[in-house]
Amino acid sequence: MRGNELLDKMELIDPAYIAEADRAPGKKRIYWTRWAAMAACFCLISVTVWLWNGEYGNPDILRQDDKTDIDSTQTAMDWTESGGIELATEPYHIPANNGPVGDEQSILNGKPMISGFAETDATVDMSVSNGGVWYSRSLEAAMDHYGDTANYRVLVELFSDGVQIASGGAQATEEAARLSELGYIVAMETSRETVTDGKIATVSVTYYFTIHATYEQLLDFQQDGTLGYKFMLYDEVLETGQDSNLTSYNGMIP
Amino acid sequence: MEDSMIVELYLRRDEAAVRETAEKYGSKLRALAWGILGDRDAAEECENDTYMEAWNRIPPHEPRTYFYPFLARIARNLSLNRCRDRQRLKRSALVCELSAEMEQCIPSPDDLECRMDADALAEAINGFLGMLNAERRNIFIRRYWFLDSVADIAKRFGVTQSKVKTTLFRCRNQLREYLEKEGYTL
Numbered sequence: 001m002r003g004n005e006l007l008d009k010m011e012l013i014d015p016a017y018i019a020e021a022d023r024a025p026g027k028k029r030i031y032w033t034r035w036a037a038m039a040a041c042f043c044l045i046s047v048t049v050w051l052w053n054g055e056y057g058n059p060d061i062l063r064q065d066d067k068t069d070i071d072s073t074q075t076a077m078d079w080t081e082s083g084g085i086e087l088a089t090e091p092y093h094i095p096a097n098n099g100p101v102g103d104e105q106s107i108l109n110g111k112p113m114i115s116g117f118a119e120t121d122a123t124v125d126m127s128v129s130n131g132g133v134w135y136s137r138s139l140e141a142a143m144d145h146y147g148d149t150a151n152y153r154v155l156v157e158l159f160s161d162g163v164q165i166a167s168g169g170a171q172a173t174e175e176a177a178r179l180s181e182l183g184y185i186v187a188m189e190t191s192r193e194t195v196t197d198g199k200i201a202t203v204s205v206t207y208y209f210t211i212h213a214t215y216e217q218l219l220d221f222q223q224d225g226t227l228g229y230k231f232m233l234y235d236e237v238l239e240t241g242q243d244s245n246l247t248s249y250n251g252m253i254p
Numbered sequence: 255m256e257d258s259m260i261v262e263l264y265l266r267r268d269e270a271a272v273r274e275t276a277e278k279y280g281s282k283l284r285a286l287a288w289g290i291l292g293d294r295d296a297a298e299e300c301e302n303d304t305y306m307e308a309w310n311r312i313p314p315h316e317p318r319t320y321f322y323p324f325l326a327r328i329a330r331n332l333s334l335n336r337c338r339d340r341q342r343l344k345r346s347a348l349v350c351e352l353s354a355e356m357e358q359c360i361p362s363p364d365d366l367e368c369r370m371d372a373d374a375l376a377e378a379i380n381g382f383l384g385m386l387n388a389e390r391r392n393i394f395i396r397r398y399w400f401l402d403s404v405a406d407i408a409k410r411f412g413v414t415q416s417k418v419k420t421t422l423f424r425c426r427n428q429l430r431e432y433l434e435k436e437g438y439t440l
Contacts, residue, residue: 003357010398011327012376015320017383021395132357140427219419225350
């Protein structure tokens with residue numbers, strides 16, 4: 001069965017559920033959001049007026065506390081050490097309850113990059129039909145866990161009419177260019193292996209199509225209808241940070 | 255007029271049945287068809303075809319307690335079929351998008367022949383929906399039954415589009431896991 005047919009089969013949903021969904025009212029948020037906005041504006045104005053009075057009204061109030069008395073000769077760090085706000089000096093890491101923290105060397109938008117998650121079963125050996133996008137269990141679990149607080153390093157396998165196409169081929173390269181134009185960060189990584197048989201050395205090259213994507217980009221993946229996509233976390237197939245034979249990186253950064 | 259009385263008119267082959275149906279549900283059926291087809295004329299044609307189908311199906315059906323879902327289902331099918339016929343050469347973006355999303359729910363999307371009959375599939379889908387809380391179920395149905403856009407669903411439920419997308423993503427994954435766990439193969 002294909003997605004198209006399953007979409008048709010949604011007609012089998014119980015009429016009671018249909019009626020419930022048809023009745024479901026929209027939440028009336030407009031009133032409370034309007035009041036919340038007004039309250040926020042009032043608070044902002046109040047704080048501004050208070051500070052204004054403090055600055056130009058009664059200077060003694062502000063300067064009673066030594067910690068806020070900033071001497072122009074002090075550096076920001078000195079001021080920090082004297083009791084001001086503690087500045088973050090390390091990138092924020094999301095603690096990984098399952099699996100490794102993301103690859104720190106590949107960070108988009110200041111968020112950590114997730115390359116691996118919990119141990120999973122071996123990747124299902126299956127094809128994906130045209131227009132379909134399939135997410136591995138590991139990737140789904142990672143997305144469910146981290147949501148939009150992280151970005152994801154994903155290995156992509158492409159299919160055309162149910163047959164996997166070579167990642168290093170013209171069709172894959174074309175798809176990589178298309179995704180790059182749409183704002184995805186795309187990489188075509190290669191692995192070279194030399195096999196020597198007597199005096200003859202043969203070099204085999206394996207290509208890996210990867211994308212570095214935000215949570216939203218994965219949810220809203222803009223697939224080409226003539227291709228099928230299988231998404232897996234990078235570490236399900238390759239190992240981040242290993243002394244690997246990934247010797248070249250032809251990133252197509254937009 | 256109450257739905258049961260309108261159905262009674264159909265059963266008596268009274269042409270007032272169609273008039274009453276149009277008066278009570280015409281605009282909703284037209285809106286449903288328009289959401290799929292994006293064409294007012296085609297939506298009106300689907301609406302009229304829906305009345306004709308309802309006339310042909312009642313009897314033997316007697317949808318006294320679920321009359322609107324009965325009509326909406328006809329309208330949905332007619333609209334989807336018309337959408338596919340009209341766009342034979344150029345696939346409808348909406349149908350493509352939704353079909354691709356549905357693909358994620360299928361445990362093993364390959365070329366195996368469908369092994370589930372309609373009753374088993376209905377049981378599976380409804381069993382899954384019964385497990386969801388009301389909000390998730392309604393969002394799922396608005397998307398894959400009523401074919402609403404993500405923006406419309408977000409507006410209807412007063413939530414962000416991001417929340418709708420996340421909810422749908424999780425529901426699709428859960429449906430797939432449910433079908434696998436229960437031993438259903440598609």
